[in-house]
Amino acid sequence: MLAGKRILLIIGGGIAAYKVLELIRLCRKAGAAVTPVMTAAAGEFVTPLSVSALAGEAVHAELFDLTSEAEMGHIQLSRVADLVVVAPATANLMARMAQGIADDLATTLLLATDTPVLIAPAMNVRMWEHPATQRNLATLAADGIAIAGPESGEMACGEYGPGRMAEPAAILAAIDAALGPKPLAGKTVLVTSGPTHEPIDPVRYIANRSSGAQGVAIARALRDLGAHVRFVTGPGEVPPPAGVELVRVETAREMRDAALAALPADAAVFAAAVADWRVENASGSKMKKDGTGRAPALEFAENPDILKTVSQLAEGRPPLVVGFAAETDDVIANATAKRARKGCDWILANDVSPATGIMGGSENAVTLITADGAEDWPRMGKDEVARRLALRIAQALAAD
């Protein structure tokens, strides 16, 4: 998708700017031209010489630069590209973008451009989680700006959490998606994700090992194809993607209510690892040891099956309902039976035996089971599984 395209790359002033050198190399290798723009602060982290050497073009940095104004004014510069990419998008740059402030070349270009914009945020975890940054992020997403990352992990400052800039290869994939077709434009897709927490008492709960990684990747891939995504998630570890309609829930029953409230939808993907049982005799106050050495007897009740409920709706059933089947034995046979039992259209079956490392890991090996039979997909990253599924959903909805 990148061949023959021009990217206006705005480099912000953050330590992650060094990774942008690799991004430039990857973009050029994929056949795109890169016009680099650096903020004053970016020059503290990478030099214009290395940026222009890799881009093969001069760096633009000054708003009032007579030579470049004579050659190409800043308004024109903002419009020559097929995509504007901001990496790293610092908290400050995001704040200025959200406010429409134009006080240097980078922000003036961002205000003047009529081309799509993709940002790759990068900042300290506290800055990322600050309500002001989250507000700005929501504003930018609502303005239609695409967002790549950030990722969770160890940071240059020694802290740990979300805020680390997406790796260059992931930004390249996001650029590819931003430039690509939007076959799901105008479609609404419901995605459930993450584990559910079922309370035992106000301080204890029953949970499972789902990180939410697969559901987050699916929501992101559907969003990248232009879908309006209603993302209903339990408390997963992986942060939800930007640019989706987010509904946070805790228990299976809350998830069912939120999923039903999210309808109508053109398709629904049930990636959540819903707890099958809840504690029926959950206590309203903290359970205490009673001194006898006896453990409390927990009684369980079955939770509603959300996938089955939605699949079997008499009215308002989404035209395409996709479930997952997490199995440890007889994967295909169990998943095929599950598809019939629940009444969904497709099931993505995966083997979650501990030896596979899939549950909580970054890869997945799935078999797509439809009315036409079973189709094995090779083991691949959860992002790749998500992209493949999103494309299949787009094809199915287009054929309707």
Ligand code: CTP
């Ligand atoms: N699911 C759901 N609501 C539930 C349980 C599961 O929506 N209460 C959905 C999951 O999101 C997944 C699919 O059903 O898409 C299958 O989940 P899985 O845990 O594999 O199946 P179970 O229904 O738990 O069946 P079993 O206990 O027989 O394995």
